[in-house]
Amino acid sequence: MNFSQRNKQWAIGSREKGKGKKGSVMNEIIIQVILIGLVLAVFLFAVAGKVNGRDVKQQVLEKQLALLIDSAEAGMSFEVSKVNVNGFVESVEFRDGRIYVGVDGFRSVSGYPYFSKYSVGVVEDEDKFVVKIG
């Protein structure tokens, strides 16, 4: 092997090495972009929920229903339309003296308390929820 052949081989080897390095750097960048993108996506969804006022709409529904239950007499029932002016009502639940209403894919975490001397139940219909007192 003469000098020029050795030089040629060295040039090819270093080029391939460089390619490998570039590849690993690209992989790292892609992983970082994906992870940062995930964090930002979660953040954007959370901020969008706040800005759209879904939590306020949920609060309105929960408090309206709680007040209706507070003042209701035994035998009364009232309907909550799923396609509501406050958004699409996905769920109405009663747990431990609290009412939880899910609106537009936004589940209620804390709910709102009600007081009633009667038992309260809910039945899901096709296009509405029926809350029954007593």
Place this chain on the structure above:
Amino acid sequence: MRNKSGQMAEGIHMMYRLLMVTIVAFFVFGAGSYVYTYYIDVRDVEARILTREVVECLVDDGVLDLGGELLGDCEFVESERLYVGVEVVDLEGKELAKFSEGDSGALWIRDLFGKVGALTGSVIAGDAVKGVDKIIQYESGYYEANYSVFVLDGSEKVKGKMMVEALVNYGDK
């Protein structure tokens, strides 16, 4: 060996970047939450409803029987966020009975917020109390009402007055 330590350093650097992004995102979200949070206060309405429910529970056909269970019959008052106080007097103002249910400490909170509320309304306090508005959301809902009733005390039935005060505390967890 050098390659391994290099990879480790890169990993740590990546974790650091992710941590910084997460912290910034949480900070922006926290600021957004603070700005966009809106609290709808229905506690005064709840206090009114509670007063009506208590009167319906205690008084049967316009007669308040002091020999009965009184508020012990009204199970719904047993919530930790409610307080109900009842004072019964005859037409001359002589106290016939006084009873309550719930956390009486709520009355102290009501008095405290009464003072804070008066302060926010004062022109002299001005900007110094702007931040107090956020605290006001914890002010209790309050309602008091007087009702004319017949009071049955043993076998004696007299005309009297029933004063009911209801307090509803902050309901969110």
